Amino acid sequence: MTNKKSFFLAVAIPLFILLAMTIKPQATVLFGKEVVLETKAYDPTDLFRGDYVAINFAITDVPKSKVPLSIDEVYNKNLYVSLKQEGKYYVVDQVSETKPTQGVYLKGKFQDSFNETNSYRVDYSLDKYFVEQGSGKDLEQESFKGGLEGTVRVLGGYGVLTGIVQR
Amino acid sequence: MKRQITQANFSLVSKELDHFESSGLITEEQKTGILEIYEIKGGLNFIRVVVTIGAILVGLGILSFIASNWDGISHLIKLLIIFGVFGGVNLAGYMLSENNPKTGRSLIYLGTLAYGAGIFLIGQMYNFGGEFPTAFLLWSLGVLPMAFQLKDKYLMLFANFLFGVYLLGSFDQGFPYAGWAGVPITYLAFNYFDKSRLLLFFANLTSLSFILQIAIRYEAEGLHVALLFFFIGLVMYGAKHNFEPDIFRVQGNILFGVTGVILTFPDIWDVLVNVQSTRLVSILFALAFVGLLFFLIRKGNLISLIFVCITIFRYYTDTFAFLPKSLFFIVGGLLLLAFGFYFERMKTKGGTLA
Numbered sequence: 001m002t003n004k005k006s007f008f009l010a011v012a013i014p015l016f017i018l019l020a021m022t023i024k025p026q027a028t029v030l031f032g033k034e035v036v037l038e039t040k041a042y043d044p045t046d047l048f049r050g051d052y053v054a055i056n057f058a059i060t061d062v063p064k065s066k067v068p069l070s071i072d073e074v075y076n077k078n079l080y081v082s083l084k085q086e087g088k089y090y091v092v093d094q095v096s097e098t099k100p101t102q103g104v105y106l107k108g109k110f111q112d113s114f115n116e117t118n119s120y121r122v123d124y125s126l127d128k129y130f131v132e133q134g135s136g137k138d139l140e141q142e143s144f145k146g147g148l149e150g151t152v153r154v155l156g157g158y159g160v161l162t163g164i165v166q167r
Numbered sequence: 168m169k170r171q172i173t174q175a176n177f178s179l180v181s182k183e184l185d186h187f188e189s190s191g192l193i194t195e196e197q198k199t200g201i202l203e204i205y206e207i208k209g210g211l212n213f214i215r216v217v218v219t220i221g222a223i224l225v226g227l228g229i230l231s232f233i234a235s236n237w238d239g240i241s242h243l244i245k246l247l248i249i250f251g252v253f254g255g256v257n258l259a260g261y262m263l264s265e266n267n268p269k270t271g272r273s274l275i276y277l278g279t280l281a282y283g284a285g286i287f288l289i290g291q292m293y294n295f296g297g298e299f300p301t302a303f304l305l306w307s308l309g310v311l312p313m314a315f316q317l318k319d320k321y322l323m324l325f326a327n328f329l330f331g332v333y334l335l336g337s338f339d340q341g342f343p344y345a346g347w348a349g350v351p352i353t354y355l356a357f358n359y360f361d362k363s364r365l366l367l368f369f370a371n372l373t374s375l376s377f378i379l380q381i382a383i384r385y386e387a388e389g390l391h392v393a394l395l396f397f398f399i400g401l402v403m404y405g406a407k408h409n410f411e412p413d414i415f416r417v418q419g420n421i422l423f424g425v426t427g428v429i430l431t432f433p434d435i436w437d438v439l440v441n442v443q444s445t446r447l448v449s450i451l452f453a454l455a456f457v458g459l460l461f462f463l464i465r466k467g468n469l470i471s472l473i474f475v476c477i478t479i480f481r482y483y484t485d486t487f488a489f490l491p492k493s494l495f496f497i498v499g500g501l502l503l504l505a506f507g508f509y510f511e512r513m514k515t516k517g518g519t520l521a
Contacts, residue, residue: 049233133236
């Protein structure tokens, strides 16, 4: 390989990585099913991605009664959480080890809950909504007044948080 | 090939040779002959420093602009700007590499920072949750091809640093599997980049971080982890080999020093002995540890002296019961003074102890 070719390959690889990063989330935004979830929020900052609203969805706490597995099969494992619509919001229906064949479901990592003994805490990687610097405080205020709701696009167990608004 | 030494060392050699010549030990021809062996190593170049700092500032500006998440322009336009800047500076860097190599190289450095900004922009666009250690893995992965292509050890160092951030950032995000590939690459790079000692230093640090992650993965007790690293440190310090021994000795010394101080804390021992005995065990360890450090100081090791000071300071801040502490320090200090005096007398009597 000539020097010129390998140089341009070295430039192309990072561009390719950037493009590849967008495929899964962009496909989800385009083709995923939209679900609305209940949420609470506050406003911290990340060094590289800037201000965000930290979000705690209601579906993050999954009651142990909905998990038909022993604690060893659950703790630190990635499981599928099926959702069902109740009124406006989607709530937890059931939990399974295998990918459900139908319905809306999210893949999440199960952990012990910090405050409740009767539920697991599930990490869906849907806990941050990035906003322009300084504007997170408003959403935080709204959140104290009566909560927010978040819209999430879901495709094959993968979710992308697309927006949060006042309830 | 000529032997490369720094400007300062060259002046020392030539000054000493002048002295040998004037005292009649060597002739002028011999002096010139010896000086011809050497070549002054290129140190920091002013222009290189200026353009590199310039590139880093612009890069940090881009990273900070992305973090501001200014919504005057859309995410898509920002992504296109990042692609444009990345492509542009790399192209310019390539074209300048012939006639203005230093500026050219700094533009390529700028490109790696713009690439990183692109990763965080995408994280923002799709509201990726969690701590995002994968960002640093991907950043490192993207810097690597250019580092190898240009055989630039500073880019490689940056890639290694980013990989280290990924390893340590994965603390509560699951096991960093990329370590199995990444750690060998850091040593491969050391070999490929003309055996730069700086790279070996960081390759060793990466291995140690990865070992720590493996220990955490298997939920090893704090005591076992500390003991493991204490012994790794001792082996790195003490093992006899010809492969860059200085680097291994310094790293080993710092490693067993730090873990040794950690092991002087009683609470860490409660997995091995019952709670009543932890204090005794930790003090026995501390005595053995300080004994080892004194042994090494006698052999001329100054880093050990720092750890003796840290250990003493750690005990000084340990308790607010001042009376027993004052007794302990005065008795301990008097013992050391007495030992030192005894050794000094042995030495002046022609002994071989010190």
